Amino acid sequence: MWNGSTNAVAALLGGALLWSLAEPIAIYQPAWAARTQDYTPDQFISVLNGLGYPVTLTTVFNSPVVQQSIRDFQLQYRLPVDGTLNPPTQDIAADLVRKLQTDLNRVVxxxxxxxxxQFYxxxxxxxxxxxQQQNKLPETGIATLETRQRINDILNDALPRPGQGSSPGGSSGxxxxxxxxxxxxxxxxxxxGYDVNPQQxxxxxxxxRAIQDIQFLYGLPQTGQADQRTQEIMATLVKNLRNSLKVVLRSNLPITQFYDAQAQAAVREFQTRYGLAVxxxxxxxxxxxxxAAARRVNP
Incomplete structure (x- = not known):
């Protein structure tokens, strides 16, 4: 199992949920004008926690993981990226929570x-x-990517309502x-970078062991099983990686949750440019x- 440095862990912890929001990086068009009042630090931590960022309600506001999560939120919505509760950041957060609450009123x-x-x-x-209980999702009370996608699907009539013969989560192959x-x-x-046997x-x-390492790094129960929350974190990490590569390489790399041949080629190009082992x-x-290179491009 590969072991990374603690500095690298600290640099990446907050990046874990940049892609927990349903939309890709884009200019966000709020449905409401603005927040009704400024958030306190504790209130904003509740919003970050409720939207799936890797912070707990007891996390100190000036901790690196909170500051990085705010930066990730700001990058997601093309906001000024400074890790602070600047007015645009608070307005977008308020709009997201209001929309979630309004959508829940429609489907539950x-x-x-x-x-x-504006409060979570x-x-x-x-x-x-x-x-989540009605739709056979993990009952966390956190509006994860899967939860918000399921809400949107129901509102768009893309999925049958519970009890109509659907079998969410069914899979094969x-x-x-x-x-x-x-x-x-x-x-x-x-x-x-994990030493995993592709045949096992x-x-x-x-x-x-590899899954346990990821769970340890991102504050999840170290079960060693790729449960839903673990997969969400992994998907977020890959999307963050692909987005950063796209920024640094100025490429058209699509932002997906897969570590495929395109991602591997982009990593190779980065390693070549920066004198790393390719x-x-x-x-x-x-x-x-x-x-770090992506942040230098978009400070």
């Missing part, structure tokens, strides 16, 4: 409808948890419950260097 039969406020509190968490197939997960682990299943020793493998140290 709540005894007390959500107020469509216990009532919103309970509504998200109820929606070697698929793992969640985002990736087993083959895709193995490719991702190999691409991230994901419950093999090398794959389990192997197409983006271990934690390489990802840290790519992330």
């Amino acid at each position: 039969k709540l005894e007390n409808p959500l107020p469509a406020s 509190g216990r009532q919103t968490e309970a509504a998200v948890r109820l929606f 070697g698929a793992v419950q969640g985002i990736y197939t087993e083959a895709q997960l193995r490719s991702l682990l190999l691409g991230f 299943p994901l419950n093999g020793t090398s794959a389990v 192997n197409g493998s983006a271990n934690l140290a390489v990802r840290s260097q790519i992330d």
Whole structure:
């Protein structure tokens, strides 16, 4: 199993949820004018936590993981990237939470409808948890990417409502419950520099250790199983990587959650340009260097 430096871990921790939001990087068009009031640090941490960023409600606001998560949020929506609660950042956050609450009111039969406020509190968490329960999703109370996509799908009539004969999550052909197939997960682990036997299943020793390492780095239970939350983090990491490579290389690399031949080629190009060992493998140290290079392009 590959072991990275603690500095590299610190540099990348906050990047874990840049892609937890459903939209790709784009200029965001808010539906509401602005927040009704400024967020306190604790209130904004609640928003970050509720939208799936890797912060807990007890995380100190000036900690590196919170500051990086704010930067990732700002980069996602083409906002001034300074890691602070600048007005545009607060306005977009308020709009996202209001939209989530309004959408939940439309798809979940709540005894007390959500107020469509800018705050992600216990009532919103309970509504998200109820929606997840109704739709056979992990009941976390956190509006993960999968949760928000499912809400949007229902609102767009792309998925049948619960109880109409649907079987969400069903898969075949070697698929793992969640985002990736087993083959895709193995490719991702190999691409991230882990010594994984591509011929062994994901419950093999090398794959389990690699997954445990990712879970440790990003504050997840170290089960060694590629559960939904772990796959979401992995998908976010790959999307962050591809976006940073696109910025640094000024390429047309598509932003997907897969570590495929295109991603490998882009990593090789980066390694060539920066005098690194050219192997197409983006271990934690390489990802840290790519992330740093991207920030120099877009400070």
